Amino acid sequence: xxxxxxxxxxxxxxxxxxxxxxxxxxxxxxxxxxxxxxxxxxxxxxxxxxxxxxxxxxxxxxxxxxxxxxxxxxxxxxxxxxxxxxxxxxxxxxxxxxxxxxxxxxxxxxxxxxxxxxxxxxxxxxxxxxxxxxxxxxxxxxxxxxxxxxxxxxxxxxxxxxxxxxxxxxxxxxxxxxxxxxxxxxxxxxxxxxxxxxxxxxxxxxxxxxxxxxxxxxxxxxxxxxxxxxxxxxxxxxxxxxxxxxxxxxxxxxxxxxxxxxxxxxxxxxxxxxxxxxxxxxxxxxxxxxxxxxxxxxxxxxxxxxxxxxxxxxxxxxxxxxxxxxxxxxxxxxxxxxxxxxxxxxxxxxxxxxxxxxxxxxxxxxxxxxxxxxxxxxxxxxxxxxxxxxxxxxxxxxxxxxxxxxxxxxxxxxxxxxxxxxxxxxxxxxxx
Numbered sequence: 001x002x003x004x005x006x007x008x009x010x011x012x013x014x015x016x017x018x019x020x021x022x023x024x025x026x027x028x029x030x031x032x033x034x035x036x037x038x039x040x041x042x043x044x045x046x047x048x049x050x051x052x053x054x055x056x057x058x059x060x061x062x063x064x065x066x067x068x069x070x071x072x073x074x075x076x077x078x079x080x081x082x083x084x085x086x087x088x089x090x091x092x093x094x095x096x097x098x099x100x101x102x103x104x105x106x107x108x109x110x111x112x113x114x115x116x117x118x119x120x121x122x123x124x125x126x127x128x129x130x131x132x133x134x135x136x137x138x139x140x141x142x143x144x145x146x147x148x149x150x151x152x153x154x155x156x157x158x159x160x161x162x163x164x165x166x167x168x169x170x171x172x173x174x175x176x177x178x179x180x181x182x183x184x185x186x187x188x189x190x191x192x193x194x195x196x197x198x199x200x201x202x203x204x205x206x207x208x209x210x211x212x213x214x215x216x217x218x219x220x221x222x223x224x225x226x227x228x229x230x231x232x233x234x235x236x237x238x239x240x241x242x243x244x245x246x247x248x249x250x251x252x253x254x255x256x257x258x259x260x261x262x263x264x265x266x267x268x269x270x271x272x273x274x275x276x277x278x279x280x281x282x283x284x285x286x287x288x289x290x291x292x293x294x295x296x297x298x299x300x301x302x303x304x305x306x307x308x309x310x311x312x313x314x315x316x317x318x319x320x321x322x323x324x325x326x327x328x329x330x331x332x333x334x335x336x337x338x339x340x341x342x343x344x345x346x347x348x349x350x351x352x353x354x355x356x357x358x359x360x361x362x363x364x365x366x367x368x369x370x371x372x373x374x375x376x377x378x379x380x381x382x383x384x385x386x387x388x389x390x391x392x393x394x395x396x397x398x399x400x401x402x403x404x405x406x407x408x409x410x411x412x413x414x415x416x417x418x419x420x421x422x423x424x425x426x427x428x429x430x431x432x
Contacts, residue, residue, distance in 0.1 A: 032162055033073045034171045034222055035100060039126050040158035047130070051161040054078075054085065063088055069133045072114070073100040076186070076355055076379035083113035090115065095133055101190050102376070104145065105357025111140050120145040120191050121176075123154070145191065151176065151198035156209050164214050169248070171222040172206050174198050174236070178224040180252075180289045182276075183363070184321065186355030186379075187224045197229060200236045207243065218271075221249040230258050237264040245269040252276070253298055256305035262312045272346065273309065274317040277302060280338030284326025290359060306342050310420055311427060315345035322400055323352035328390040332399040336406055345420045347407055350381035351400060352388075 032051070040049050050067075054074075057063060063085070070089045074082035079102045086096040099118035103110035107117045116138045118125060125142040132138045159170060176188045177195035210217050226249045227233050246269045253275060255261055265273075278295060279285050285296040298305075306316050320335050339347050354361040354370060356379075364370050369387040372378065378385040388396050406412060 031169065031171055031220065031222075032167060034157060034173060035073050035122060036071060037157035037159060037161065038155060039071065039122050040161055042123065042126060042155035043130065043158075044127075049158065049161060051158070053166070054081070057085070063092070065092060065094075067094050069095050069097065069130075071097045071099065073098070074102060075100070076102045076105075076376040079103075079110075079376050083110070086114040095136075095138055097129060097133075097138070101186055101188075102356065104190055105186075105355070107141060115140075117141050119143040121147050121149045124149045145193055147192070149192075151196050152202065154198055154202055156202075156206050159206075159209055160213060162213075169218040169220045170210055170214070171220045172203060172210075173222050174203050174226055174232075175223045175228070179228055179291070180225065180294055181291050182289050183287070184352060184355070184358055184360040185224070186353075186358050189224060190357050195228075197232060200232065200239070203236060204239055207240070207245070211243065216244050217246075219245055219247040221247060223250060225250060225252055227251040227255050227261070230255070230261050234261055234264060237261075237268045240268040243268070246271050248272050248274070250274045250276075252294065253301060253305040256301075256308040259308075262309065262314065266312045266314055270314050272315045272317055274319060274348070275306075276321075277318045278321050279324055279326065279331075280320070280334045281326055281331065284324045284331075286326070288324065303342055306344065310343070310345060311423065313424060315420065317346035317348055318342065318344040319348040319350070321350055321352050322403075323384075323386070323388050323396055325389040327388070329395055329399070331391075332403045335403060339407065339416075343416065343419050343423070345416055347416070349400070349403060349407065351384055351396065352386065353379055353381050353383075354386055355379050 032053075036051065040051065043049060054072075067089070070086075072082050072086055082098065086098060089096050095116075096114040097116045097118060098110050098114045099122050103117050104119050107119050110117045116129065117140065118129070119141060120143045122143065124147045129138070129142055162170075173188075175195065175197045176192050178185065178187070178189050179195050181189060207219070210219065248271055251273045255265070255273070276295075278288060282296065282299040285299060286293060287296075289295060306318065309316050318339065322331060322335070335349065352360075354364050356374075356376070361370075364386050365373060371385050371387065371393070375385060377383075384393055384396055387393065
């Protein structure tokens with residue numbers, strides 16, 4: 001289960017006409033489940049496998065049958081639908097296993113709807129799950145967040161199970177965890193409590209597998225902060241020369257300090273990097289990262305870094321989280337002005353979201369600031385489920401919608417993209 005969801009009907013309707021929202025929604029909706037494909041890749045060949053997008057099930061009245069085991073992965077915003085699907089299969093006598101970020105955060109809740117729950121990384125326990133399923137001896141819970149799984153043992157995901165015509169990109173993971181540990185983060189840091197990296201030769205093998213079924217692919221490196229280790233990426237990218245790839249990743253601004261790395265990124269087909277800027281107000285960044293306050297310390301580097309990255313022909317998608325404790329009613333005008341000052345090619349705005357399992361959720365719960373605890377449908381990044389510190393809920397709702405209209409208007413979108421292209425043109429003329 002994937003894709004963008006919005007409970008707020010006004011924002012949902014608005015999203016139908018805003019190019020930034022529409023483009024990002026189509027992209028995310030088109031990403032297959034890398035977790036499920038990875039488990040499929042380590043499944044013994046005696047088992048017959050199928051990969052099904054849940055959206056495709058809506059086209060038929062009944063669910064596909066003749067399965068011995070069904071495995072479901074879902075995000076929080078869609079978890080209720082995932083639970084309903086699990087119950088439907090169990091009523092047909094099919095064993096159901098659920099895994100992923102949400103059930104790792106809420107394993108007891110998930111266990112009410114399925115046969116078994118996988119907590120944390122799935123690889124360490126998957127073969128045991130299969131054996132127990134064969135013997136009709138599935139346990140309620142498998143795995144934990146303290147597993148020491150080595151990404152050197154990672155299988156190649158079973159990309160061959162996919163109907164490639166349905167996707168505009170495929171994902172590869174080079175690392176898990178993150179060195180920053182942001183308070184709000186609900187990504188792979190919930191699956192593992194340590195940062196670890198996949199060996200370069202393993203990543204190259206996955207790319208070759210994709211190339212065997214898709215000659216000129218678009219790849220998303222699905223890492224929380226993929227380019228922490230610059231030496232690692234230089235080794236990897238050197239071997240991607242001539243592969244005719246186009247790719248996207250998430251990073252922090254440190255890549256701007258390494259021009260050799262930037263040149264390799266461009267030469268190997270990097271189209272865009274998504275960077276979590278989070279706030280145009282420096283003070284609001286203090287305490288967002290629980291370990292180092294890296295973004296707070298590097299705030300004054302934002303503009304120069306983005307100019308450096310985009311000067312290499314790599315567009316930046318700058319992301320802002322609205323509603324941090326350091327944000328007041330002025331934040332909306334500040335975001336718009338900051339985006340214009342930084343001349344970002346692309347921009348993404350979201351609302352601060354208390355995902356289950358995150359330090360943010362626990363803090364807001366303890367401060368009695370959650371509006372609807374356990375209403376997972378609002379874990380969309382676009383719905384409000386907390387009391388802001390320095391503005392009202394209505395102010396956050398109304399001004400966020402207005403900001404979206406301003407940022408994603410045809411006029412401002414065209415200005416951002418044309419400004420980027422003009423800078424590149426001037427740069428090329430200067431070289432001539």
